[in-house]
Amino acid sequence: MSGILKKIGEPSYTLLEYVVLITLMTYVLTPLLWLLETSVNTDPVPYLSIPKGITIDHFIAVLTNRPITGGYAAHPVYMTRWIVNSLIISGTTVIIVVILAVLASYSLSRLRFRGKNLLMTLILLSGFMPRMAMILPLFQLCRTLGLVDNLIGVAIVVASGTLPTQIWILKGFFDQLPRDLEEQAWICGCDRVSAVFRIILPNVGPGLAVVAFMSFLSGWGAFTIPLILIRREYLFPISLGIASVFIHNPGEIGLVVDYGPTCALAVLYAIPSIALYILLRERLMEIRLARLEVR
Amino acid sequence: MVEITLENLTKYFGSVKALDNLNLKIHDKELMVLLGPSGCGKTTTLRIIAGLEKATSGHLYFGNKLMDKVPVRERNVSMVFQSYALFPHMKVFDNIAFPLVIAKYPKDEIKKRVKEIAEILRIDDLLDRKPHQLSGGQQQRVALGRALIRKPTVLLLDEPLANLDAKLRVEMRSEIKRLQRSFESTAIYVTHDQVEAMSIADRIAVLKDGQLQQVGTPDELYHHPDNIFVAGFIGTPSMNLLDCSFDEEKGVLDFGSFTLDVPENIKPLLKGYSEVIVGIRARDLQVSKEKMPDSIPLEVYTIEPLGEETIIILSSENVRIRVVTHVEFKADIGEKVWVSFDLDRMHIFDKKTEKAIV
Numbered sequence: 015m016s017g018i019l020k021k022i023g024e025p026s027y028t029l030l031e032y033v034v035l036i037t038l039m040t041y042v043l044t045p046l047l048w049l050l051e052t053s054v055n056t057d058p059v060p061y062l063s064i065p066k067g068i069t070i071d072h073f074i075a076v077l078t079n080r081p082i083t084g085g086y087a088a089h090p091v092y093m094t095r096w097i098v099n100s101l102i103i104s105g106t107t108v109i110i111v112v113i114l115a116v117l118a119s120y121s122l123s124r125l126r127f128r129g130k131n132l133l134m135t136l137i138l139l140s141g142f143m144p145r146m147a148m149i150l151p152l153f154q155l156c157r158t159l160g161l162v163d164n165l166i167g168v169a170i171v172v173a174s175g176t177l178p179t180q181i182w183i184l185k186g187f188f189d190q191l192p193r194d195l196e197e198q199a200w201i202c203g204c205d206r207v208s209a210v211f212r213i214i215l216p217n218v219g220p221g222l223a224v225v226a227f228m229s230f231l232s233g234w235g236a237f238t239i240p241l242i243l244i245r246r247e248y249l250f251p252i253s254l255g256i257a258s259v260f261i262h263n264p265g266e267i268g269l270v271v272d273y274g275p276t277c278a279l280a281v282l283y284a285i286p287s288i289a290l291y292i293l294l295r296e297r298l299m300e301i302r303l304a305r306l307e308v309r
Numbered sequence: 310m311v312e313i314t315l316e317n318l319t320k321y322f323g324s325v326k327a328l329d330n331l332n333l334k335i336h337d338k339e340l341m342v343l344l345g346p347s348g349c350g351k352t353t354t355l356r357i358i359a360g361l362e363k364a365t366s367g368h369l370y371f372g373n374k375l376m377d378k379v380p381v382r383e384r385n386v387s388m389v390f391q392s393y394a395l396f397p398h399m400k401v402f403d404n405i406a407f408p409l410v411i412a413k414y415p416k417d418e419i420k421k422r423v424k425e426i427a428e429i430l431r432i433d434d435l436l437d438r439k440p441h442q443l444s445g446g447q448q449q450r451v452a453l454g455r456a457l458i459r460k461p462t463v464l465l466l467d468e469p470l471a472n473l474d475a476k477l478r479v480e481m482r483s484e485i486k487r488l489q490r491s492f493e494s495t496a497i498y499v500t501h502d503q504v505e506a507m508s509i510a511d512r513i514a515v516l517k518d519g520q521l522q523q524v525g526t527p528d529e530l531y532h533h534p535d536n537i538f539v540a541g542f543i544g545t546p547s548m549n550l551l552d553c554s555f556d557e558e559k560g561v562l563d564f565g566s567f568t569l570d571v572p573e574n575i576k577p578l579l580k581g582y583s584e585v586i587v588g589i590r591a592r593d594l595q596v597s598k599e600k601m602p603d604s605i606p607l608e609v610y611t612i613e614p615l616g617e618e619t620i621i622i623l624s625s626e627n628v629r630i631r632v633v634t635h636v637e638f639k640a641d642i643g644e645k646v647w648v649s650f651d652l653d654r655m656h657i658f659d660k661k662t663e664k665a666i667v
Contacts (some may be wrong), residue, residue, distance in 0.1 A: 149394050192394065197390075202382075203411035205380075
């Protein structure tokens with residue numbers, strides 16, 4: 015606070031700085047405020063307004079599996095179900111990515127084998143490739159494997175998209191960890207696997223956190239993959255659900271949107287990202303320190 | 310608690326030869342130092358003994374047991390890395406206890422032994438700390454504790470003192486020697502510091518470019534170096550090595566600007582050699598302002614007073630000689646002084662093979 019006061023006292027570019035900052039903040043925060051306002055408004059309308067009254071009823075409706083009819087919709091929707099779907103997709107993505115990324119990046123970091131550089135290049139390339147470019151084979155593959163209209167199927171495809179990047183990130187953490195530690199563990203009597211679990215993984219905690227964080231977000235934010243792979247409305251993740259409400263009420267083209275619950279759902283949709291960030295913030299900060307900490 | 314035999318060990322890293330047909334026997338309960346400049350293969354040797362590296366060819370025996378294919382964890386070796394490699398996420402207690410935990414010792418036993426060893430190493434008040442809360446010397450002790458706790462057959466130490474300050478280094482090296490004695494482990498200690506090697510070793514193996522130069526007690530290495538490398542590497546200040554030629558007819562060593570008579574008993578040994586290198590330690594030379602019998606005149610080049618004693622570097626046209634003298638000897642740069650050689654303590658090497666002749 016004293017920093018700001020001091021700044022104001024200085025006859026510098028302070029005013030200009032604030033103008034720029036306020037403009038930027040307006041730009042970034044207006045939609046968010048709009049969303050928040052609508053989600054608590056007793057009489058939600060599709061434009062920014064002064065709420066007549068404040069209610070948390072929309073949130074309760076979304077969270078208690080109350081059917082949301084949206085006026086003239088053909089049939090009610092259950093938004094709670096969408097939240098659960100999103101959680102299933104994200105959670106499964108995290109599990110798949112963390113396990114596979116640990117195995118792959120450890121091998122790439124520590125083992126010597128033929129064709130390793132080629133493999134690493136391929137992994138990197140496949141990470142750059144947009145998933146949508148491969149959507150036809152992916153879709154056919156999923157259909158053959160019975161993974162259409164299957165949340166785990168979505169998670170598998172989403173995980174495959176984010177995995178290459180996560181492998182590279184985690185490999186960086188493994189590379190940073192001195193080999194001495196692992197060798198010392200072997201000398202103390204560990205085999206390779208127990209050395210990884212007892213010594214390596216506890217010391218790449220921040221790396222694991224980053225990978226878990228990013229893969230959660232890729233599952234949570236996934237839109238195109240579920241759009242292709244999920245047909246049934248009760249299997250929609252939140253992203254698809256919100257979009258479907260605004261495009262047309264599920265089941266039937268309609269013009270009436272239930273703004274209150276939908277905006278409440280959108281607010282809830284934003285929470286995990288923020289919450290995870292706050293939870294992991296310290297770990298994320300540690301990354302920069304990780305290099306210093308060993309030895 | 311075992312004799313270690315290295316038999317024709319050769320190690321390539323790609324096309325680089327790190328070890329060249331190394332043969333070495335390390336006696337039971339001995340503290341053997343592997344000494345050499347960096348890149349000489351000493352750490353590679355240590356890592357092969359630990360099992361962290363596989364030799365390209367050759368064999369390793371603990372006693373009569375062939376160890377080539379025995380995995381690291383079954384060798385019952387302990388190692389202290391230069392970096393100490395303490396596990397950052399574990400408390401000191403857990404670090405020291407780690408080998409016993411892996412070996413599934415009962416909890417009470419572990420507690421007892423950690424306490425014992427922590428007392429010996431005087432770190433019993435640090436057991437609840439994390440490694441990064443310790444000073445370098447304390448970390449070193451923890452690493453030693455972890456190495457010693459399961460009473461290893463072989464104790465390997467890879468430059469364990471390199472990261473400590475000079476004072477602590479001197480303190481710890483005598484401590485390591487004492488511990489090694491009381492634990493009766495066969496120990497192999499890698500260092501590039503010859504003073505450290507001399508002070509701690511039962512025997513020293515000097516390595517250069519992957520080749521064994523000489524094995525012997527510190528005394529043997531100091532007084533009877535096998536070749537020019539060992540002669541120049543061991544001892545502070547390092548030995549004066551002077552190019553000269555042997556004149557068989559006159560029986561003198563010709564240094565260009567001066568000559569030295571060769572003692573009668575050495576003459577027959579030098580028969581057939583012409584180009585030789587004379588090695589003489591700075592402490593085996595006497596310097597004086599007056600002419601002494603058999604002395605040669607040289608000019609003072611620089612003077613380095615070290616407190617107790619002074620190192621004087623003398624020069625004539627093509628030679629430069631280091632002499633250690635008492636601190637009371639004063640001379641000016643450029644002054645002419647007289648130096649006499651203690652010929653009985655002179656080493657003579659063949660210039661071609663670099664091997665010792667005398």
